[in-house]
Amino acid sequence: MNKFVESGLRVREPARFTMRKLLKLHCPTIRIRSPRSNVCDICAIYHAGIRGGVTADKTEELGRHTESARFMRREYKHDKTSWSSDHAVIVMDYSQNLTILSVSNTPSQWYFCSLFSVSCFGIYYENDGVQTNYIYDESTSGKGSDQINSMLAHFIETKLVPAGKTKLTVYADNCSGQNKNNYVIKFLLTLVDMGVFEHVDYKFFVKGHTKNSCDRGFGHIRKYMATAECWTMAHVIETVNAAASNSVTVHVPRGSELFKSYKSVMTELYKRLDGVQKYQIFSIDSAKPGVVACKKGPDSDAVEQDLRRKIDGILTAKEKVVRIMIDHVEVLPPPATNPEKREQMYKTIRPYVPDEFQNDTLGCQEEPRRTWNGSDSSDTEPYEKKKPAQKKRAAPSKKAADKPKKRKSPATTDAEEE
Template identity: 30%
Template structure:
């Protein structure tokens, strides 16, 4: 029987058994509620209704948050049409009395060199890593994608997020007086006190008249950056990308909505500096209690130093003061953090294991020859890492120890397929584990 006939008979005889469609951003709350509903067949009507109502309430809140997001995006598009804003460029703060909406998020990192016809051995190796951080102006729409070489990756925490946002607003912002931001619920990167302090500081020093920071419900976070990242990744998979300069071209040509912004080059030159915003605010601001239970934060120049919070879009607002007593927001600019560069052990790994897969013109750029290359003992104890994704789609790293044989040290595949000699399995870091 041919495959088409088989599927036809399957649909006729077993229509109740279907193939699951591809799904992302799975909501854990939805899964728990649906499981309770499925298991309520033998329960009384009261319990059944209670479980169904619980899921309905959750979906109602999700729909409210999605409606608010769509409303803000629609208002931003009308503002761009009325003011003939078609491209992102540098504008003075508060130069336009309009409202604009932005969304920002991290994407899964990419590895260079990248070849659509992937050589078999490189599957088990760890090529040079590049992070992706996108800020989308949805009124136009355009997204600036920050390309972060691992030599310039100080962290993926609040210092990096704030620095990239600050650079974007200074160099690509539309000059709006009122800004709305949307992002996911990742507390380590975006939903923390430092990001709140930064937006409160922007309003206090006159860079905006009002700012709102809004978080989508965990598990229901599909928004504009995911669309732009999807176009970018599709082009990335179809092109030979040996170095960052080619990656920049691929991003710019992937779609009219994508713009590439290099954070730093392989030779150590920094374009987008990462500053120590945490130290900049720590002596003047205080944490917001219960920050994780709130989804909406608002700041305005009529109440400098205050943040208005709501648990959901239709909840009542509550005001909190985030300034310490007898203090004000700091003036000036924070100190710039020096990029970490590539450790010698990582340089050695790239030179020995990855260089042969790089095209000749880019060998010295992507995998330069380190000045000193010490011999690595085959039987030394090494750290083995395993990278997994949590419910928000962000990477979490687990660590363990194992005997690093020749195979274990050069293993550590891009998809968690490397193996240590005795135990542990993981992706590997600077030492190529």
């Protein structure tokens, strides 16, 4: 085409559809991204305020927010390539909830029902590029700091400790109920006090700018599940495992001892860390036991806080931390089942499930009928109508009994009847 243009010949510009068709035919590896929108609420608020009138204060606030996000993104890219034989870099995040059931052609009735949710927690190991996905349903456990600490402890025990890692860098988003709270920070502090690691860095992306390595694996899972039919939990596990070749799936069934309760233990060992939400980086080093260095950004000054409790003038010792973490951490009990949801699943969802999977689908199993206890009269006859109690007439007073009754004359009676 360049030759025709240089020769001065008239060349008709190809249409966009034709160009895309030719690119797809001759360059199949090229992918054209669809337009993306900014998902940061703070940026949207700033832009909405600027539309009404641009001021220096609004522009500076937006600039500080985007600058901090850019600094943390630069820090993340640097840490992704700074792993070594003794330094582990991981990224952890929760995916959007999966569901049981999940089919390609969703019946319209399902949109008005609450299906069983399946949680997917991913830990991406930057050292080898493998993502570990922990899968469990809502009858097993919830999504909180205890679950985060339990799955993080399992990953460290099975992956990092055998590899001999002494330094750990963890990246997470800004969710205060799951990742960015005192309990997860105190758990990482116990790992240093117990001698599992010599140094731990816990870093957070700026809110709204949290794109990370786990999102790539979650995207493969959502794309694969959109075309798969998952009638049981086993189908969901197979689908998640087959979504990507560089992923490992760990299923946590109901009754498993993987989830443990850490909140009471963390509260007993350490004090509360003040101002968690205003910091982005938390550093813990074995040279300073019980001390957490907090920073608002990669280039800001660190503020140190000693979280060790002081009882009778004695600070929390490492021996106490080891003893309590080994002997006093209990298994987290599963949540109670929701009978109303199970009844809805049984009546509304079960007819759509194939016969061979009806007894394996969560919430669609047929439950034994309840037997009424004959000793309880209110249960044995729940629909029996009770006879209304007869009103007792009051006894006539002595004065009324002594007073003779007046008799009506026949004429008066006939007049009243008329």
